[in-house]
């Protein structure tokens with residue numbers, strides 16, 4: 598069984614769409630890293646995840662991936678605050694009783710927290726995929742428009758079953 602790590606924001610859940618809309622409404626410049634960091638640190642994640650939905654039926658598709666028996670599936674997510682971890686765990690546990698949830702501080706690469714070698718990461722953020730590949734892992738980009746930006750790409754999570 599291969600280790601498969603699935604990103605949360607922008608892959609499982611549409612939290613990026615919701616928070617980018619909020620950032621626009623607050624007229625925060627997306628290039629202003631300090632302001633963006635502050636925004637995500639102070640964000641009410643419970644509220645965001647109440648209105649959030651999964652992308653392309655991601656939850657049901659992850660259940661299919663687990664059922665295939667081909668992968669040891671974990672959720673691997675960058676976080677900005679302890680409250681963000683709490684809110685994400687609450688959201689994920691509604692659907693998955695036992696799936697491991699690994700939270701990584703935003704300032705640290707996902708590859709610093711676990712061993713990427715020979716493991717698969719599905720992520721929407723190319724920076725994470727580049728780090729993953731450098732560490733000997735296999736990166737798959739999740740993108741609704743199927744733009745892989747140099748990586749194999751999927752827009753429905755259970756497509757991974759056919760890739761391996």
Ligand SMILES: [Mg+2]
Pocket residue numbers: 604605606607608720721722
């Ligand atoms: Mg993401």
